[in-house]
Amino acid sequence: MSKPNVVIVGAGFTGTATAHDLALRGFDVTVIERGDICNGTSGRTHGLLHSGGRYAVKDQESAIECIDENMILRKIVPQVIEPNGGLFIAIDEGDLQYGETFIAGCEACHIPLEELTPKEALKLEPNINPNVLTAFLIPDGTFDPLRLALSFAASAKANGAKFKTYTEAKSLLMDGKGTVVGVKALERTSNQTVELRADMVVNATGAWAGEIAEMAGASVPVKPTPGVMVVYDQRFVQRAINRLNAPGDGDIVLPQRRMVVVGTTSFEIDNLDYVPVIEEQVQLMLERGAELVPGIRNAKVRGKYTATRPLIGAGEGRSAARTFKCYDHKETDNVDGLVTITGGKATTLRAMAEKTADVVCEKLGVHAACATKDTPLLSYRQYYNMPN
Numbered sequence: 001m002s003k004p005n006v007v008i009v010g011a012g013f014t015g016t017a018t019a020h021d022l023a024l025r026g027f028d029v030t031v032i033e034r035g036d037i038c039n040g041t042s043g044r045t046h047g048l049l050h051s052g053g054r055y056a057v058k059d060q061e062s063a064i065e066c067i068d069e070n071m072i073l074r075k076i077v078p079q080v081i082e083p084n085g086g087l088f089i090a091i092d093e094g095d096l097q098y099g100e101t102f103i104a105g106c107e108a109c110h111i112p113l114e115e116l117t118p119k120e121a122l123k124l125e126p127n128i129n130p131n132v133l134t135a136f137l138i139p140d141g142t143f144d145p146l147r148l149a150l151s152f153a154a155s156a157k158a159n160g161a162k163f164k165t166y167t168e169a170k171s172l173l174m175d176g177k178g179t180v181v182g183v184k185a186l187e188r189t190s191n192q193t194v195e196l197r198a199d200m201v202v203n204a205t206g207a208w209a210g211e212i213a214e215m216a217g218a219s220v221p222v223k224p225t226p227g228v229m230v231v232y233d234q235r236f237v238q239r240a241i242n243r244l245n246a247p248g249d250g251d252i253v254l255p256q257r258r259m260v261v262v263g264t265t266s267f268e269i270d271n272l273d274y275v276p277v278i279e280e281q282v283q284l285m286l287e288r289g290a291e292l293v294p295g296i297r298n299a300k301v302r303g304k305y306t307a308t309r310p311l312i313g314a315g316e317g318r319s320a321a322r323t324f325k326c327y328d329h330k331e332t333d334n335v336d337g338l339v340t341i342t343g344g345k346a347t348t349l350r351a352m353a354e355k356t357a358d359v360v361c362e363k364l365g366v367h368a369a370c371a372t373k374d375t376p377l378l379s380y381r382q383y384y385n386m387p388n
């Protein structure tokens with residue numbers, strides 16, 4: 001019997017992780033992506049492996065997803081993670097007061113934390129604000145975004161998944177009875193239009209998910225919400241430094257390779273395909289970043305970039321939940337053959353894939369359990385068939 005066949009649109013974190021899960025469960029998987037792997041938000045993310053601390057007070061569903069997935073990713077893909085930990089630091093009275101709520105939130109979400117005196121915090125991180133009042137050590141980490149997605153893609157490929165990059169979905173093939181039966185796509189390199197038939201199409205296009213769903217007359221309540229990041233030319237800290245307070249603009253300084261990246265903001269846009277870098281926001285990153293790590297004020301800017309969150313949770317901007325959802329469009333719009341997975345975080349990519357593959361299995365009557373929690377991922381190099 002031939003394997004059920006799934007076409008995934010989008011090769012960011014969500015699409016590559018879903019390809020891995022479905023390929024492991026025995027599906028015939030083809031991923032199409034209009035650019036290269038990580039062409040969208042995933043290629044421009046901050047790179048914080050969330051412990052969940054950031055969401056532990058106001059968004060505990062996301063916080064629990066983050067801590068659980070953080071621990072799993074450390075096990076299955078250690079080659080792309082720097083397990084450097086994170087500090088939440090208080091630098092004014094308001095931050096200090098938030099401390100109690102923070103401890104209660106972390107406890108409720110089983111996020112381990114250790115309180116440090118200012119002296120202990122400065123010993124670990126001599127370049128943070130010398131007026132630090134208290135600090136909490138939590139299991140944040142950093143990851144290399146491209147290598148993370150490529151590790152999932154390499155593992156999917158090893159189980160037979162095919163990746164067609166530079167191939168853009170232009171429309172969805174319908175059977176005349178309201179069921180999606182494939183994708184019509186433009187291969188950018190040859191300028192040819194191809195038709196890819198599928199038992200199920202998975203829409204993993206993140207912030208663009210609404211555009212793909214609309215091709216079938218369906219809809220997704222995704223709120224594209226960009227943010228800016230600014231890169232400075234020195235690695236001032238070894239850990240993720242967070243402001244001990246409710247999530248706000250410019251309140252994370254993250255070490256990446258020999259630099260630090262300060263992020264981020266949260267705003268609305270009209271054009272998903274052109275998100276400007278707004279100079280006032282760049283200035284705000286400098287101001288806020290320098291409150292946490294004063295040396296940033298005299299550092300050189302190496303880069304500025306924006307990326308767009310695919311938010312689906314209730315609330316607006318900062319207060320919108322960071323959780324994810326898999327939409328079976330048969331249930332939401334009476335359109336069969338199409339599921340959309342969006343929302344979430346880079347940190348929760350594996351869980352998002354598991355949920356999606358469960359829905360696909362159920363819809364196609366396939367009995368195959370998820371195995372990704374315990375399957376070590378290949379090196380990103382193997383995506384390109386390069387030796388390790």
Ligand SMILES: Cc1cc2nc3c(=O)[nH]c(=O)nc-3n(C[C@H](O)[C@H](O)[C@H](O)COP(=O)(O)OP(=O)(O)OC[C@H]3O[C@@H](n4cnc5c(N)ncnc54)[C@H](O)[C@@H]3O)c2cc1C
Pocket residue numbers: 009010011012013014015032033034035037038039040041042043044045046047048049050167168169170204205206207208225226227228229263264265306307308309310342343344345346347348
């Ligand atoms: C500013 C910012 C900072 C963030 N920082 C963090 C962080 O530190 N830690 C964390 O865990 N998460 C972070 N996130 C969240 C995380 O980056 C996103 O949740 C994640 O990248 C979304 O991945 P995705 O695969 O769903 O979407 P994307 O990466 O956007 O992938 C969708 C893909 O679909 C493709 N596509 C679109 N339309 C078509 C089409 N018609 N045909 C073919 N392909 C198409 C796009 O090219 C794109 O590659 C951050 C997000 C933002 C915006």
